[in-house]
Amino acid sequence: MRKRIFSGAQPTGQLHIGNYLGALKNWVALQDEYESFYCIVNLHAITLPQDPATLRQKTRDLARIYLAAGIDPEKSTVFVQSDVAEHTELTWVLACVSRLGELERMTQFKDKGKGNRERSSSGLLMYPVLMAADILLYQTDLVPVGQDQKQHLELTRDLAERFNRDFGETFKIPEPFIPKAGANIKSLQDPAKKMSKSDENVAGSIFLLDDADTVTKKIKRAVTDSGTDIEFDETRPAITNLLTIFQLLTGKSNDECEQHFEGKGYGHFKTELAETVVEFLKPFQERMKEYDDAALDSILKAGAEKARSIAGETLADVYRKMGIA
Numbered sequence: 001m002r003k004r005i006f007s008g009a010q011p012t013g014q015l016h017i018g019n020y021l022g023a024l025k026n027w028v029a030l031q032d033e034y035e036s037f038y039c040i041v042n043l044h045a046i047t048l049p050q051d052p053a054t055l056r057q058k059t060r061d062l063a064r065i066y067l068a069a070g071i072d073p074e075k076s077t078v079f080v081q082s083d084v085a086e087h088t089e090l091t092w093v094l095a096c097v098s099r100l101g102e103l104e105r106m107t108q109f110k111d112k113g114k115g116n117r118e119r120s121s122s123g124l125l126m127y128p129v130l131m132a133a134d135i136l137l138y139q140t141d142l143v144p145v146g147q148d149q150k151q152h153l154e155l156t157r158d159l160a161e162r163f164n165r166d167f168g169e170t171f172k173i174p175e176p177f178i179p180k181a182g183a184n185i186k187s188l189q190d191p192a193k194k195m196s197k198s199d200e201n202v203a204g205s206i207f208l209l210d211d212a213d214t215v216t217k218k219i220k221r222a223v224t225d226s227g228t229d230i231e232f233d234e235t236r237p238a239i240t241n242l243l244t245i246f247q248l249l250t251g252k253s254n255d256e257c258e259q260h261f262e263g264k265g266y267g268h269f270k271t272e273l274a275e276t277v278v279e280f281l282k283p284f285q286e287r288m289k290e291y292d293d294a295a296l297d298s299i300l301k302a303g304a305e306k307a308r309s310i311a312g313e314t315l316a317d318v319y320r321k322m323g324i325a
């Protein structure tokens with residue numbers, strides 16, 4: 001039996017190159033080796049207020065982005081979270097296994113709730129429990145994600161271990177897959193912050209649907225550090241971030257990148273980086289148009305059916321072990 005992967009992204013805001021380099025690129029690379037499940041997590045999206053029509057549209061757009069990124073529906077299962085009711089059912093069970101204290105300690109709860117506990121939805125508090133349910137339903141071996149999801153993976157493992165201890169062996173304990181390079185792409189405007197869908201300053205993010213002009217302007221305006229060398233250097237996070245994007249899109253090693261730009265200035269580097277990003281985005285955006293509505297519907301329907309068949313088995317086992325069914 002092939003090992004399993006589960007991962008997902010929220011259909012909120014606009015997907016950026018950080019989401020691609022930190023997650024989607026690896027999903028594509030791993031789909032040949034693993035039995036893969038890639039989910040559009042619309043139930044996570046509603047932990048913050050969403051406009052219904054926009055959410056519906058973005059859910060479909062995100063499915064198209066997965067496919068355009070190279071996820072092959074013949075190899076991988078692509079589906080929408082709300083189409084598989086087992087995700088919410090297992091969330092309730094795991095909510096009863098989780099502790100308020102550990103959920104309140106999650107950094108995403110504090111960040112997204114802007115520290116205002118009184119006004120945060122309880123859904124936001126439950127966010128990582130829903131994520132644990134996503135993963136554990138599929139007896140997942142590996143979860144490819146960016147750095148910001150590491151704490152959620154740790155909670156997922158804790159909940160699985162606790163359940164297994166109390167009710168008997170039920171869940172596989174999943175491992176995170178966080179790439180060495182690209183797991184934490186920074187804002188182009190502030191290398192101390194991650195590139196983020198929810199950043200109000202759009203100049204900090206290269207969106208996957210940005211046109212060539214916008215990309216070029218954003219890269220030209222990207223902040224740089226003091227010094228002139230184009231090198232990977234932890235003490236110069238801005239240039240290191242830009243070089244990381246270049247390196248991951250070209251497939252060159254760190255040394256090759258540094259040699260390539262030896263003796264060249266920032267102007268030259270930024271021009272070449274902008275060209276590289278534009279060259280990557282052009283065919284990507286073309287591929288977004290390849291799937292009409294009917295084709296997309298049928299991929300998502302087949303995906304949900306496959307997902308349901310596996311999720312249903314796990315949930316039945318959970319209920320049996322707990323004396324519910």
Ligand code: TYM
Pocket residue numbers: 006007008009010011018019020021022023041044130131134135143144145146147148149182183184185186194195196
């Ligand atoms: P989301 O939608 O915020 O992001 C999707 C993926 O992109 C990664 N990512 C980044 N990687 C590198 N640099 C960045 N600046 C950057 N920003 C985001 C994220 O780490 C993520 O891998 N909770 C998840 C969605 C989710 C999920 C799951 C993931 C729900 N259930 C089960 C894995 C397994 C989230 O909000 O991702």
